[in-house]
Amino acid sequence: MSRRTLILAFVVGAAAIVVSRYLWLPANDKAATDSLTLAFAGEATDMDPTKSAAGIDYYFISQIFEGLVRVDADGKFINWLAESWEVLEEDGKTIIDVRIRPNVKFHNGDPLTAHDFEFAFQRQRDPKISRWSHNQAMVERFEIIDDLHFRLHFNEPDVTYVSDYPVLRLWAIPKHYFQQVGDDGFARAPVGTGPWKFVSRKVNESLQLEAFADYWNQEHRPHVKHLTIKVIPEDLTRIGALKTGAVDWIDAVPPAMIQDVRRTPGITTASYVSPNNMFLQFNTHMPNSPFNDLRVRQAVAHAIDVDAIIKNVLFGQGERYTQIGSGGSGHDPTLLPYEYDPDKARALLREAGYPNGFDTPCYNLTTPREVNIKEVGEAMFAYLTAVGIRCKVVGLEYQAWLNIGRRGRNAPPEMDGVVSWMWGHGAGNDPGVAWTGHVHSFQPGAGFGSYSYTDDPLLDELIKAQRRTFDPEERAALLKRIARIKHEQLLGGLPTYRPYVTFAWRTDKVEFKPWPDAFWRSMQEIGIKSSEPASAQTTE
Amino acid sequence: MAGAIKLSIESFDHEYLMYLIKRILQGLLSIVGASIVIFVISRLSGDPIAMLLPVEAPPSLIEQTRRDMGLDRSYFEQYVIFARHAIGGDFGQSYRWQMPALELVMQRLPATIELALAALLFSVVIAVPFGVLSAVRRGSWIDRFGNVFAMLGQAMPGFWVGLLLVYFFAIQLNWLPAFGRGTFAQLIMPAIALGWYPVAAQTRVVRSAMLDVLDRDYIRVARALGVPENVVIWKYGLRNALVPLITIMGVYFASMLSGAFIIEVVFAWPGLGRTVVEAVFARDFPVVQAGVLITSILFVTSNLLVDLSYH
Numbered sequence: 001m002s003r004r005t006l007i008l009a010f011v012v013g014a015a016a017i018v019v020s021r022y023l024w025l026p027a028n029d030k031a032a033t034d035s036l037t038l039a040f041a042g043e044a045t046d047m048d049p050t051k052s053a054a055g056i057d058y059y060f061i062s063q064i065f066e067g068l069v070r071v072d073a074d075g076k077f078i079n080w081l082a083e084s085w086e087v088l089e090e091d092g093k094t095i096i097d098v099r100i101r102p103n104v105k106f107h108n109g110d111p112l113t114a115h116d117f118e119f120a121f122q123r124q125r126d127p128k129i130s131r132w133s134h135n136q137a138m139v140e141r142f143e144i145i146d147d148l149h150f151r152l153h154f155n156e157p158d159v160t161y162v163s164d165y166p167v168l169r170l171w172a173i174p175k176h177y178f179q180q181v182g183d184d185g186f187a188r189a190p191v192g193t194g195p196w197k198f199v200s201r202k203v204n205e206s207l208q209l210e211a212f213a214d215y216w217n218q219e220h221r222p223h224v225k226h227l228t229i230k231v232i233p234e235d236l237t238r239i240g241a242l243k244t245g246a247v248d249w250i251d252a253v254p255p256a257m258i259q260d261v262r263r264t265p266g267i268t269t270a271s272y273v274s275p276n277n278m279f280l281q282f283n284t285h286m287p288n289s290p291f292n293d294l295r296v297r298q299a300v301a302h303a304i305d306v307d308a309i310i311k312n313v314l315f316g317q318g319e320r321y322t323q324i325g326s327g328g329s330g331h332d333p334t335l336l337p338y339e340y341d342p343d344k345a346r347a348l349l350r351e352a353g354y355p356n357g358f359d360t361p362c363y364n365l366t367t368p369r370e371v372n373i374k375e376v377g378e379a380m381f382a383y384l385t386a387v388g389i390r391c392k393v394v395g396l397e398y399q400a401w402l403n404i405g406r407r408g409r410n411a412p413p414e415m416d417g418v419v420s421w422m423w424g425h426g427a428g429n430d431p432g433v434a435w436t437g438h439v440h441s442f443q444p445g446a447g448f449g450s451y452s453y454t455d456d457p458l459l460d461e462l463i464k465a466q467r468r469t470f471d472p473e474e475r476a477a478l479l480k481r482i483a484r485i486k487h488e489q490l491l492g493g494l495p496t497y498r499p500y501v502t503f504a505w506r507t508d509k510v511e512f513k514p515w516p517d518a519f520w521r522s523m524q525e526i527g528i529k530s531s532e533p534a535s536a537q538t539t540e
Numbered sequence: 541m542a543g544a545i546k547l548s549i550e551s552f553d554h555e556y557l558m559y560l561i562k563r564i565l566q567g568l569l570s571i572v573g574a575s576i577v578i579f580v581i582s583r584l585s586g587d588p589i590a591m592l593l594p595v596e597a598p599p600s601l602i603e604q605t606r607r608d609m610g611l612d613r614s615y616f617e618q619y620v621i622f623a624r625h626a627i628g629g630d631f632g633q634s635y636r637w638q639m640p641a642l643e644l645v646m647q648r649l650p651a652t653i654e655l656a657l658a659a660l661l662f663s664v665v666i667a668v669p670f671g672v673l674s675a676v677r678r679g680s681w682i683d684r685f686g687n688v689f690a691m692l693g694q695a696m697p698g699f700w701v702g703l704l705l706v707y708f709f710a711i712q713l714n715w716l717p718a719f720g721r722g723t724f725a726q727l728i729m730p731a732i733a734l735g736w737y738p739v740a741a742q743t744r745v746v747r748s749a750m751l752d753v754l755d756r757d758y759i760r761v762a763r764a765l766g767v768p769e770n771v772v773i774w775k776y777g778l779r780n781a782l783v784p785l786i787t788i789m790g791v792y793f794a795s796m797l798s799g800a801f802i803i804e805v806v807f808a809w810p811g812l813g814r815t816v817v818e819a820v821f822a823r824d825f826p827v828v829q830a831g832v833l834i835t836s837i838l839f840v841t842s843n844l845l846v847d848l849s850y851h
Contacts, residue, residue: 240718
């Protein structure tokens with residue numbers, strides 16, 4: 001075969017392959033009139049809530065699955081699949097007694113019963129299945145009283161079971177259906193009780209959902225029949241898709257583009273506080289660390305102009321917080337952030353015996369787990385260098401960053417300077433679990449202090465006490481006390497800011513009411529303007 | 541005479557067969573080598589357990605998960621287990637996606653092949669005429685334009701070209717869709733963005749080869765015999781100038797398969813590149829291994845076909 005023939009054969013063959021794919025494709029249907037198309041920057045990796053590992057998984061899971069309690073659109077905890085629940089004590093042991101809402105159905109028509117929650121509990125406590133099995137460690141047994149009534153018996157009281165997200169830590173999983181289709185079948189065709197039914201999914205492309213006609217909550221439900229969630233990781237492309245009308249709603253508008261999007265006619269934007277809380281963690285576990293001295297930690301607090309960073313690096317898309325953000329249990333409005341005062345920072349360093357400053361590694365996360373996190377870290381470390389805390393900035397991608405902060409690995413490198421860090425526990429923004437991890441002292445094997453460089457017996461005692469306290473006011477008082485000690489002693493790090501997340505949608509078409517779940521990406525109440533509720537639509 | 545011809549043919553067939561066998565064995569060796577390299581490098585990049593479990597997971601859970609996934613064994617033991625299963629087409633379960641790694645890779649591969657083919661087609665269709673005209677009209681405005689075009693093509697990174705295309709043709713003009721796969725219109729911009737860089741190189745290659753060929757004696761003879769100039773250039777000249785182009789096409793096709801991930805991200809094209817890169821960051825070893833091995837097989841096959849065309 002001659003080379004010219006080979007080239008011609010290739011060109012014709014390649015053209016044939018490419019063109020034939022489109023000739024044989026069914027013609028694109030016109031967009032269904034009762035449908036919306038959304039675009040997310042990221043997507044869930046698993047459709048089974050038992051196997052979720054990261055917050056991003058809830059982007060998809062929260063549309064299909066529900067729990068017993070949740071945070072509503074006004075930020076209040078409300079009963080959801082639980083009609084009522086209470087904390088009891090029997091023989092000195094804690095019991096959570098739950099009554100399930102009646103007449104709730106799964107998407108396949110099966111009724112929701114206590115057996116489904118018991119099934120979910122057994123899966124969620126199995127470390128071979130669930131990455132959150134440690135969250136069920138305090139539960140001794142699950143007792144079914146009747147089809148709509150169950151009890152959780154605890155070895156030890158653990159308030160994080162009712163304060164952390166998801167509250168009461170149990171997803172409604174259809175036992176009968178799961179046993180029919182198996183693990184693999186459930187992952188490919190998940191069934192829950194949520195407002196959206198799963199239709200289909202293409203990994204890295206899209207998720208198709210349909211409003212659940214028999215959804216139990218008629219007051220808060222979607223008002224559109226079909227929902228398509230596209231995955232568009234590139235910011236400009238995602239914004240372009242919204243501007244051209246290819247999609248109706250997008251998440252994660254980057255801060256630098258928010259003004260441009262806001263100026264675009266026909267587009268509405270809205271910003272919400274992310275449940276992630278950013279802070280700087282200090283090395284206070286090595287004997288010769290300069291950060292063992294409170295004056296040095298205070299110097300760090302006064303050295304960084306966080307407001308300027310929010311304004312100029314985040315384009316205003318963030319807010320200061322001091323220990324616990326507003327809305328969180330234990331929030332203390334009298335605790336104010338440290339003022340930016342570089343002269344005071346230098347004076348404190350002199351007092352602490354560092355008139356010429358000192359050198360220190362400064363570990364910076366470069367993977368964009370939050371918007372512009374790398375740039376914010378660089379700015380903060382530049383401020384430190386300006387007062388004499390000379391940062392040798394070490395950029396770390398996500399896994400290396402997790403490793404640098406994790407205690408007890410018995411492997412170098414240890415975190416020997418300052419690291420930009422974050423904590424977040426979903427819609428309720430409760431610090432209980434987070435502080436157990438990065439404020440309580442490190443106790444190998446006991447589940448305390450996995451990321452902690454603090455060793456304060458009083459804080460340890462208070463953190464354990466809040467974990468055992470179910471009375472909300474008593475617990476809030478404990479959290480406030482911990483927050484004040486942390487603030488005054490700068491233990492457990494220096495809180496910096498909470499980022500915003502901004503969404504945008506077509507004003508003429510979309511009605512959207514955000515709910516805090518899934519980092520505000522829950523489509524509990526979304527619809528097309530002036531449309532009838534989906535249940536009134538003619539079924540095809 | 542007939543016997544001599546028959547003997548020549550038989551010798552040729554035998555020689556070709558031996559060459560083919562040798563190249564296939566070399567290819568298999570390359571694939572095995574690639575599997576070892578990617579196996580070791582991915583494990584040296586870090587521990588996937590940290591990515592899989594929540595931040596506050598206790599050490600006992602971390603160690604148990606490591607044991608359950610077989611990651612507590614030696615690298616040699618892990619490789620033997622992996623190789624044994626891989627031969628049977630089982631690359632393990634994706635840590636991240638909880639589905640067979642090979643299934644995920646094969647789901648994504650057609651999109652990447654489609655994009656690479658379209659990009660290569662675009663590059664050849666532009667490069668060949670441009671290269672020929674640049675050579676034939678040497679020193680003219682066409683030649684100078686071709687040089688500038690080639691320089692720009694090699695200076696502008698593909699992702700930037702892609703973003704410019706999105707900005708102008710999708711956002712400003714609304715002529716083409718900004719993202720996705722499914723229609724021919726959605727293929728155009730990603731194919732141009734990915735094929736942009738090879739256009740420049742291929743144009744230069746065709747131009748250089750044509751300049752060389754057009755100076756040969758048989759071209760002068762053809763002209764002297766009164767063969768029309770078009771036929772001289774496009775039939776006799778181009779045919780012999782395509783040799784280096786075939787080689788470079790093979791190389792570029794293989795590199796497009798593995799290097800398309802940035803274009804796939806820009807245009808939300810659901811291809812293999814994006815999946816493998818995400819798997820690297822997530823330390824999803826099964827997907828990384830499956831993706832790299834499949835790409836290696838395609839790369840080796842592509843090079844083999846190019847080399848066989850010379851025989």
